[in-house]
Amino acid sequence: MSKEKNININELEVKRQRVMAKSGNPTSKEYGDKLAELLNAKATARDNFVNWITGLATGSMFLAFSNVGSAATDLRVFLLLSGLSSFLCVLSAMAFKILLDVRFSALELEVSLLKNIWRGHDIRSELEELMKSQQEVTENEKQKLLRNMDESLNYLDENYLKELKRPINFKSKLWVWTYWQTLAFFVAGIVLIAFYYLRLSLAHHPALCV
Numbered sequence: 001m002s003k004e005k006n007i008n009i010n011e012l013e014v015k016r017q018r019v020m021a022k023s024g025n026p027t028s029k030e031y032g033d034k035l036a037e038l039l040n041a042k043a044t045a046r047d048n049f050v051n052w053i054t055g056l057a058t059g060s061m062f063l064a065f066s067n068v069g070s071a072a073t074d075l076r077v078f079l080l081l082s083g084l085s086s087f088l089c090v091l092s093a094m095a096f097k098i099l100l101d102v103r104f105s106a107l108e109l110e111v112s113l114l115k116n117i118w119r120g121h122d123i124r125s126e127l128e129e130l131m132k133s134q135q136e137v138t139e140n141e142k143q144k145l146l147r148n149m150d151e152s153l154n155y156l157d158e159n160y161l162k163e164l165k166r167p168i169n170f171k172s173k174l175w176v177w178t179y180w181q182t183l184a185f186f187v188a189g190i191v192l193i194a195f196y197y198l199r200l201s202l203a204h205h206p207a208l209c210v
Contacts, residue, residue: 007146061086082192089185
């Protein structure tokens, strides 16, 4: 295992001043809380909607595939496409559910920050105990504190957070894409089976075509 890089206290102070200068907006926390609340509400609404249409798609898929054998040859393709679209709708809904944990990403970042703060408190307590007992504070102990401070600053550093959020943003875009894809497959399946029954009704009642 490679040795951890030592933190230079002067470089750390320069970083602290740079980060704090950019993160001094007093409304940042309120904005972040409201944004998280909005995203969570939107995710819940979409999740409930996907649950509803997945049930309908499952019923539509069963209806389409169970009637394929008895359908006329020229109408069978509509049932097959409808059943396939509904099946893809269910698969897309499963992908949506898997990606839904992206809603917890902001909370996970906050927990990581709080964990770092918690560790920092323990490190400071250990150093205070060493100084009270007049024991020598080693360079290793000092570096533990400096690394903790450096990691805490990272959570306020826009450049660091930008890199940290890159995979989260990608996952979020995939999640939104699966939502709209699920709706598209659902609508396609319903339209096709509705068209099948419309054609079937016209075939049995030619007078309706007039």
